[in-house]
Amino acid sequence: MVSLKDISVRCGVSVATVSKALNGHKDVSEATRERLVRTAREMGYFPNAQARALKTNRTYNLGVMFLDEAGRGLTHEFFAKVLNSFKTEAELAGYDITFISNKDIGGRRMSTYEHCKYRSVDGIVIACTDFTAPDVFEVINGDIPVVTIDHIFDCRTAVVSNNESGMEKLLNYAADCGHTKIAYIQGKRSAVAEKRLAGFYKACVNRGIEVRSEWLPVGDYCNPDITYQLTKKLLKGKDVPTCIFMPDDYAAIGGLNAIKDLGLSVPEDVSIIGYDGIAYSQLLNPRLTTYSQDTPVIGATAAKQLISLIENPQTTFTEVITVDGQFLEGGSVKKL
Amino acid sequence: MVSLKDISVRCGVSVATVSKALNGHKDVSEATRERLVRTAREMGYFPNAQARALKTNRTYNLGVMFLDEAGRGLTHEFFAKVLNSFKTEAELAGYDITFISNKDIGGRRMSTYEHCKYRSVDGIVIACTDFTAPDVFEVINGDIPVVTIDHIFDCRTAVVSNNESGMEKLLNYAADCGHTKIAYIQGKRSAVAEKRLAGFYKACVNRGIEVRSEWLPVGDYCNPDITYQLTKKLLKGKDVPTCIFMPDDYAAIGGLNAIKDLGLSVPEDVSIIGYDGIAYSQLLNPRLTTYSQDTPVIGATAAKQLISLIENPQTTFTEVITVDGQFLEGGSVKKL
DNA sequence: TTTATTAACGGAAACGTTTGAAAAACTATG
DNA sequence: CATAGTTTTTCAAACGTTTCCGTTAATAAA
Numbered sequence: 001m002v003s004l005k006d007i008s009v010r011c012g013v014s015v016a017t018v019s020k021a022l023n024g025h026k027d028v029s030e031a032t033r034e035r036l037v038r039t040a041r042e043m044g045y046f047p048n049a050q051a052r053a054l055k056t057n058r059t060y061n062l063g064v065m066f067l068d069e070a071g072r073g074l075t076h077e078f079f080a081k082v083l084n085s086f087k088t089e090a091e092l093a094g095y096d097i098t099f100i101s102n103k104d105i106g107g108r109r110m111s112t113y114e115h116c117k118y119r120s121v122d123g124i125v126i127a128c129t130d131f132t133a134p135d136v137f138e139v140i141n142g143d144i145p146v147v148t149i150d151h152i153f154d155c156r157t158a159v160v161s162n163n164e165s166g167m168e169k170l171l172n173y174a175a176d177c178g179h180t181k182i183a184y185i186q187g188k189r190s191a192v193a194e195k196r197l198a199g200f201y202k203a204c205v206n207r208g209i210e211v212r213s214e215w216l217p218v219g220d221y222c223n224p225d226i227t228y229q230l231t232k233k234l235l236k237g238k239d240v241p242t243c244i245f246m247p248d249d250y251a252a253i254g255g256l257n258a259i260k261d262l263g264l265s266v267p268e269d270v271s272i273i274g275y276d277g278i279a280y281s282q283l284l285n286p287r288l289t290t291y292s293q294d295t296p297v298i299g300a301t302a303a304k305q306l307i308s309l310i311e312n313p314q315t316t317f318t319e320v321i322t323v324d325g326q327f328l329e330g331g332s333v334k335k336l
Numbered sequence: 337m338v339s340l341k342d343i344s345v346r347c348g349v350s351v352a353t354v355s356k357a358l359n360g361h362k363d364v365s366e367a368t369r370e371r372l373v374r375t376a377r378e379m380g381y382f383p384n385a386q387a388r389a390l391k392t393n394r395t396y397n398l399g400v401m402f403l404d405e406a407g408r409g410l411t412h413e414f415f416a417k418v419l420n421s422f423k424t425e426a427e428l429a430g431y432d433i434t435f436i437s438n439k440d441i442g443g444r445r446m447s448t449y450e451h452c453k454y455r456s457v458d459g460i461v462i463a464c465t466d467f468t469a470p471d472v473f474e475v476i477n478g479d480i481p482v483v484t485i486d487h488i489f490d491c492r493t494a495v496v497s498n499n500e501s502g503m504e505k506l507l508n509y510a511a512d513c514g515h516t517k518i519a520y521i522q523g524k525r526s527a528v529a530e531k532r533l534a535g536f537y538k539a540c541v542n543r544g545i546e547v548r549s550e551w552l553p554v555g556d557y558c559n560p561d562i563t564y565q566l567t568k569k570l571l572k573g574k575d576v577p578t579c580i581f582m583p584d585d586y587a588a589i590g591g592l593n594a595i596k597d598l599g600l601s602v603p604e605d606v607s608i609i610g611y612d613g614i615a616y617s618q619l620l621n622p623r624l625t626t627y628s629q630d631t632p633v634i635g636a637t638a639a640k641q642l643i644s645l646i647e648n649p650q651t652t653f654t655e656v657i658t659v660d661g662q663f664l665e666g667g668s669v670k671k672l
Numbered sequence: 673t674t675t676a677t678t679a680a681c682g683g684a685a686a687c688g689t690t691t692g693a694a695a696a697a698c699t700a701t702g
Numbered sequence: 703c704a705t706a707g708t709t710t711t712t713c714a715a716a717c718g719t720t721t722c723c724g725t726t727a728a729t730a731a732a
Contacts, residue, residue, distance in 0.1 A: 337688095339687095339688055339689085340688065340689070341688080351688085351689080351690095352690080352691080355688095355689070355690060355691085356690090356691090359690085361691095383688085383689075384687085384688050384689070386687085386688080386689090387687070387688035387689040387690090388688080388689055388690080389689090390687090390688080390689070390690095391688085391689050391690045391691085392689080392690065
């Protein structure tokens with residue numbers, strides 16, 4: 001690899017001058033700057049990221065903290081999409097992405113935060129299902145810039161999907177279609193679940209729809225099996241809902257199968273509403289009525305915010321940015 | 337951050353001794369070694385990855401090259417799963433994962449290979465749909481250890497899914513069920529597509545099944561729309577196939593919709609076979625008969641191979657490792 | 673001409689490691 | 703007790719940058 005020294009001897013100047021020229025400092029004449037830049041290019045020079053980081057304490061590396069208790073990891077479409085846009089935006093600004101986790105190094109166990117220190121990441125984005133993990137708190141309380149996705153901590157910037165309003169929009173649609181007997185299979189307790197439930201209640205009150213606690217079973221996100229069971233249970237009694245909200249689109253498949261297995265059909269006998277707007281939901285027949293979270297914006301915003309935090313360290317101001325999604329009208333809700 | 341120097345002054349020895357003690361060199365007495373390791377732990381020491389890399393030219397970072405012309409990126413379930421297991425295995429060995437792409441740095445465009453040099457990754461795994469990209473060749477011809485997934489280059493280690501045998505198994509199953517009029521909507525031309533087609537032909541010959549060229553349309557992977565069109569076309573004529581092989585499970589959804597839209601049903605009127613064994617395929621009703629690629633093994637094997645290549649540089653021996661998958665019998669094929 | 677000002681460049685230390693060679697401290701041997 | 707051998711420790715250079723400060727040269731002002 002060609003280094004600054006190589007360029008300096010070739011051009012008969014000092015390495016200091018080369019460094020300054022290439023980094024656009026002002027105390028180098030235009031003529032030599034041009035000459036140095038040119039030969040650097042000719043010689044195929046690229047800075048050595050490690051050496052630079054060692055001096056500047058800036059790695060241009062962002063850590064992605066990604067705990068997923070379900071072990072689905074990147075298979076989780078929401079996270080995969082968010083990560084994808086995060087990555088794209090970060091790369092545009094010259095940052096690379098490294099996965100961070102707790103791991104062993106040199107025989108000693110390293111926490112996620114220690115891992116970040118070891119790799120000297122400039123910033124961390126946290127996206128996970130379990131924000132109560134100790135590793136998360138350690139990072140939150142640390143001194144590395146952090147942006148969280150879909151969870152709000154005091155004094156930390158957060159980018160959250162507008163779960164409350166998304167839920168409201170969906171319920172309003174169901175109400176518009178004439179549904180009043182509405183069930184909601186909730187996701188597992190979490191900040192996201194709270195928000196969605198809040199939106200559900202709020203809209204129900206607004207539309208004068210009675211909320212029945214027995215129609216609010218707690219299931220789990222991305223779990224078609226549990227959703228299958230709960231859907232069957234909901235439809236077993238004599239007084240059954242006409243419309244069921246699912247934890248998310250993926251889990252909804254379990255619900256659809258339950259309905260099919262009961263000899264019923266969607267939307268004729270029972271209406272179904274999902275959440276997420278994943279690709280499959282729009283390939284189902286009938287298309288699932290759902291709410292598409294704006295993953296491209298969520299990821300890109302998180303990246304922008306994180307980079308801004310890194311590059312303007314004085315900014316003690318932390319934001320909570322709410323990203324709206326889009327209602328997707330499918331054919332899974334019957335108009336009564 | 338506490339450094340080697342901090343430990344050395346605290347213990348009254350030189351930094352060299354500390355370094356050697358912590359790295360388990362033999363030329364340091366057991367007594368001092370134990371003492372140094374203990375205080376290092378007490379002081380919360382972690383090595384500085386940059387400094388170490390600068391000296392040793394080893395970053396313990398693996399680059400993931402991941403070109404996806406379709407722009408689906410991590411949303412692609414096969415790749416997401418492979419990457420997931422790759423990451424897990426690599427982390428076990430103390431390596432981190434960094435995404436590598438072509439990008440701009442300091443105004444100059446950097447190729448993927450240059451990017452790898454810049455970040456000094458110890459090795460690269462290539463997984464992508466388009467292995468003809470110039471960026472791929474540059475990496476293949478470079479001097480960094482490389483493992484490719486699902487594509488074979490001379491002189492480079494490759495981990496490939498057993499596409500040929502997978503296809504054979506599927507066709508044998510269809511034949512066992514009594515099907516003789518079999519169509520295959522191919523994926524776009526690629527090494528993978530070739531292998532699958534080869535397996536298809538081979539099994540057809542074995543079973544004495546006539547291969548009709550008009551029943552071998554070329555579609556595209558992960559593209560339900562094209563698959564929808566081609567499926568309709570296949571089922572329009574007067575002489576139609578009784579069983580259709582889809583490019584993959586995801587694309588198969590397009591086929592299923594086409595069949596539904598024609599007023600037909602699976603498997604009564606037409607049988608369907610997928611490829612990949614993605615989660616959804618097993619949630620469909622009826623479950624899709626398909627071939628599940630062993631993504632956990634593929635990813636883990638790739639990681640192991642790459643790390644072995646890195647840690648035993650003398651090994652000029654390159655392997656091609658074929659990973660078998662598993663046949664999944666669903667309910668989408670009718671027994672005639 | 674002298675002095676002050678500015679512009680362009682170089683010297684050198686520093687970042688935190690690793691590592692081979694040299695030195696020092698022991699141990700054993702005759 | 704000297705010598706050789708062995709074990710343990712330190713020295714010092716090196717990896718490729720960045721950056722503060724000093725130096726030189728050129729220009730402007732007095």
